[in-house]
Amino acid sequence: MKIAFFDTKPYDKPSFEKFGQENGVEFKFFETKLNEDTAELAHGFDGVCAFVNDTVNADVIDQLYSMGVGVVALRCAGFNNVDMKHAFGKVHVLRVPAYSPYAVAEHTMAMLLTSIRRIHKAYIRTRDYNFSLAGMTGFDLHGKTVGVVGTGRIGQVFISICRGFGMKVLAYDKFPAPGLADGENIRYVTLDELFTQSDIISLHCPLTEETYHMIDEAALEKCRRGVVLLNTSRGALVDAEALLNGIKSRKVGAACLDVYEEESDLFFEDYSGHILDDDTLARLISMPNVIVTSHQAFLTEEALSNIAETTVENLVGFFRDGRCPNEVCYRGGSAQDCRDGKCF
Numbered sequence: 001m002k003i004a005f006f007d008t009k010p011y012d013k014p015s016f017e018k019f020g021q022e023n024g025v026e027f028k029f030f031e032t033k034l035n036e037d038t039a040e041l042a043h044g045f046d047g048v049c050a051f052v053n054d055t056v057n058a059d060v061i062d063q064l065y066s067m068g069v070g071v072v073a074l075r076c077a078g079f080n081n082v083d084m085k086h087a088f089g090k091v092h093v094l095r096v097p098a099y100s101p102y103a104v105a106e107h108t109m110a111m112l113l114t115s116i117r118r119i120h121k122a123y124i125r126t127r128d129y130n131f132s133l134a135g136m137t138g139f140d141l142h143g144k145t146v147g148v149v150g151t152g153r154i155g156q157v158f159i160s161i162c163r164g165f166g167m168k169v170l171a172y173d174k175f176p177a178p179g180l181a182d183g184e185n186i187r188y189v190t191l192d193e194l195f196t197q198s199d200i201i202s203l204h205c206p207l208t209e210e211t212y213h214m215i216d217e218a219a220l221e222k223c224r225r226g227v228v229l230l231n232t233s234r235g236a237l238v239d240a241e242a243l244l245n246g247i248k249s250r251k252v253g254a255a256c257l258d259v260y261e262e263e264s265d266l267f268f269e270d271y272s273g274h275i276l277d278d279d280t281l282a283r284l285i286s287m288p289n290v291i292v293t294s295h296q297a298f299l300t301e302e303a304l305s306n307i308a309e310t311t312v313e314n315l316v317g318f319f320r321d322g323r324c325p326n327e328v329c330y331r332g333g334s335a336q337d338c339r340d341g342k343c344f
């Protein structure tokens with residue numbers, strides 16, 4: 001089976017080559033992203049393998065369909081970059097629902113600690129033999145309240161890390177996880193309560209029409225002064241302009257962003273030496289209390305290996321059985337996991 005692999009980075013190849021060779025899947029690695037202009041590269045392939053910032057819109061889907069390419073194997077969990085409604089009946093969309101929730105949850109905590117203990121500042125200072133502590137005062141996490149939006153795989157690992165620090169947890173999820181709340185240190189609350197009572201807010205829910213700009217001006221208005229916002233989920237959960245205004249007005253104490261609404265043309269590429277056109281991102285990055293990483297939270301050896309293994313399993317299973325446990329489909333007005341022809 002031949003698969004066109006888009007948006008290839010050097011760290012992708014070793015694990016995909018290994019699992020591909022072991023299972024008879026031949027990957028052709030393209031550096032370009034998948035979009036309307038590059039979809040034709042998939043001609044003659046059995047499927048495409050795409051990542052978070054590839055574009056799988058109606059035009060791309062139609063091109064794949066007309067070339068007889070019936071499968072889009074996403075090597076990520078989120079599928080907000082796929083027009084699922086348009087894909088229904090034309091291409092099958094497979095994904096990797098979980099590869100390492102620890103990778104993302106640990107990166108979230110790494111960003112939080114870096115930010116509130118000013119590690120990013122200290123690193124630069126001491127390299128310049130500046131051993132002054134002025135302006136470095138942080139705060140203890142112990143006893144603070146963290147609001148966790150989305151208590152799925154990553155949210156739950158993050159909660160357990162936060163509990164290790166002695167933090168109190170307020171959780172919000174459209175579908176609360178049974179048995180997670182303990183009535184004392186972990187409590188489910190409404191989103192408004194979470195906003196008003198949290199010292200730190202961490203987003204771990206998917207990007208949907210419902211969650212788009214969940215953190216906007218109105219939400220920030222409700223938050224505590226000095227709130228620390230963590231977003232390692234999807235950029236468009238946060239209205240970046242509203243966040244910037246919140247930082248400028250000192251309402252937001254710090255922000256740690258691994259994702260950004262307009263990241264698709266920027267993240268994963270080296271633009272050092274270029275002039276950044278995105279004023280909002282440039283201004284956010286210039287703030288001393290904002291830390292931006294470029295969609296890096298997933299990037300651990302364990303996650304890369306799991307991603308490659310599951311993607312190859314998805315493809316092999318799909319071409320053998322005509323179905324895959326990790327297929328996503330669009331039925332009944334929303335995108336859902338689809339196993340053995342049943343939607344979940």
Ligand code: NAI
Nearest residue numbers: 078150151152153154173174175204205206232233297298
């Ligand atoms: P998951 O599916 O296990 O958990 C998501 C949770 O969000 C579920 O409990 C679900 O009920 C909840 N949810 C759905 N709609 C909601 C709503 N409207 N309000 C509140 N909660 C809602 O997903 P997982 O594995 O925990 O991943 C979470 C997100 O992390 C993904 O959607 C993805 O966007 C992001 N992610 C980011 C990565 C990175 O490298 N920065 C890597 C992997 C995932």
